[in-house]
Amino acid sequence: MDKELYTIGKVVNTHGVRGEIRVIQVTDFEDRFEPGNEVYWVPQSKQEEPLLLTIKGHRMHKSFHLLHFEEYSSLNEVESLKGGTLAITKEQQTPLDEGEFYYHEIIGCSVQTTEEDVVGTVKEILSPGGNDVWVVKRPQKKDALIPYIEQVVKEIDIHNKTITIEPMEGLLD
Numbered sequence: 001m002d003k004e005l006y007t008i009g010k011v012v013n014t015h016g017v018r019g020e021i022r023v024i025q026v027t028d029f030e031d032r033f034e035p036g037n038e039v040y041w042v043p044q045s046k047q048e049e050p051l052l053l054t055i056k057g058h059r060m061h062k063s064f065h066l067l068h069f070e071e072y073s074s075l076n077e078v079e080s081l082k083g084g085t086l087a088i089t090k091e092q093q094t095p096l097d098e099g100e101f102y103y104h105e106i107i108g109c110s111v112q113t114t115e116e117d118v119v120g121t122v123k124e125i126l127s128p129g130g131n132d133v134w135v136v137k138r139p140q141k142k143d144a145l146i147p148y149i150e151q152v153v154k155e156i157d158i159h160n161k162t163i164t165i166e167p168m169e170g171l172l173d
Contacts, residue, residue, distance in 0.1 A: 005087035019072040044083040
């Protein structure tokens with residue numbers, strides 16, 4: 001496949017016998033899983049081609065999205081989807097307002113302090129509630145958790161893949 005794909009969910013398991021899958025959302029856009037939307041299933045191994053699927057049904061169960069596809073109707077058929085991811089194309093992305101960013105634009109950015117001390121690289125984004133938290137991999141130290149709030153994040157330069165922060169006391173200890 002020639003299109004660049006952007007991950008919106010991780011397939012963690014099957015659910016029931018009617019062909020539903022359990023998905024952990026990795027996007028801020030709740031409407032991604034609406035019935036009728038098309039998504040690509042991307043295999044874990046990357047050796048197979050991504051597979052275009054149409055969402056037939058969506059519901060929440062605990063913290064998981066349960067999805068059912070038009071192309072599948074039984075547990076046996078969706079068993080092979082476990083471990084893969086769900087993705088969309090650039091054309092399917094929702095336009096953003098000024099100062100908003102897609103997860104894939106933040107992940108991989110180098111983080112430095114306002115004093116230009118290198119902190120590390122954003123490896124993951126958590127969404128626990130009020131604000132996102134960026135997990136920053138640091139060399140020879142445990143990961144730092146950086147809250148995406150105005151008092152901490154001072155500048156985001158997507159083109160140069162750099163983020164400048166003003167760490168609060170104890171944030172990087």
